[in-house]
Amino acid sequence: MTGFWTQAAEMARKDLRTEVRTGEVFLITIPFGAVALMLIPLAVGTDTPLLRNIGPGMFWVVVLLFGVLVATRQSGVEGTPQQDLLSLLGIDPAAQFTGRAGATTLLLLAFELVLGPVALALYDPQPKGWPWIALLVPLVAAGLGLLGTLAATIASSIASSALVPLLVAPLSVPILLAATQTMDGLRYGNTILGWILLLVTMDLLLAVAGVLSARPLQEASR
């Protein structure tokens, strides 16, 4: 039997390898996200100051909405036979959660890094405080990754994947709020520490909730 982190790493590697094969995130979700970002300037017109104002917010909204798709893709990978297999391999459900959340976080991070330049080109938001942004981006990816994985696990336990967006949308409000307010704070020179702390707290709470609830949720799914 292997240790917790080996199990989590194997789970993440398996999820990422599946993504490389199917290209669901890179070939479907990311292009759709880019189109969504493009539609807003088309609707608003060439009002550059307005676009500059709404740009960061639009970026995070697109990350949130399409991030749900990234998070839910895993519920299609793990059917009942695969879940049974993981249980019978003796893999700690918390390690399964950690691995899945890790893979989803990496995919969301890639999603943000590809769409970021698109948003810069379309909205010209002239962001400031790049070191803080470099911290913000992975924190948001981790928050959405953890939240999406937790929601997918809950949905799996009650056999309804349609519930995932309904669970993710309200719970992601603090993450979205912290991300947009941090960008605004950087732009207007306001303090952002509170918002960063909110993000860190959310990430920690979601990680603890996911790890502690992994076993009961897995058993309830049968």
Add this chain to the structure above:
Amino acid sequence: MIDPLLYLRAVGVRLGDTPILRGVDLRVGAGEVVGLVGANGSGKTTLLRVAATLLVPTSGEGEVLGAGLTDEARYAIRSRIGLIGHTPALYQNLTLEENTRFVAQLMGAEPGSVGAALDQVGLAGARHRRAIQCSHGMQRRAEFARLLISNPDLVLLDEAHAGLDRHAADLVAFILQGVRSRGGGAMLVSHEHNRMAPLVDRVVELRNGAVGHWEAE
């Protein structure tokens, strides 16, 4: 090895108002292979899932490899149970080799065991094919490779012979022989009684979720 490996006493399972299993008594001893027969919907798959500790019964009691069906200890013995259900538990976008390696790495098995197991089940030439590109029979073979790597003490095979050619059916016999020789046990569901009969020590029939009155010894 604990003996019996599995015993169930008056086990019942209900899904909502529907009884799936009713008062099932069953025992699988060390070195024993039990055949399980019954019509569609008679509860065979549910019984295998109870035996695999994946489903907690709503009534009755029992032990699997020394762990109670509702005890937390059942989590620890799960890795000693090998279940092959009628739907292959493979990741369809991974190759057969990647699927097998995934299991081997999680079980802490030797890296070389993957190639050897795939070779043994006749999949050496198809190891780089994704599961989705393989027939049901090939996917079953890949699952047999998993059992060869994990060497479980209790093997549970659902629809063991479904979709298998003669060579693959020989693998079922080989796996059962292996588990017997190391003092383990097995439960085997099959609708092909001719193929099953030589492999099992006795046959239990399920009728509408209950063990039938005749139990062929």
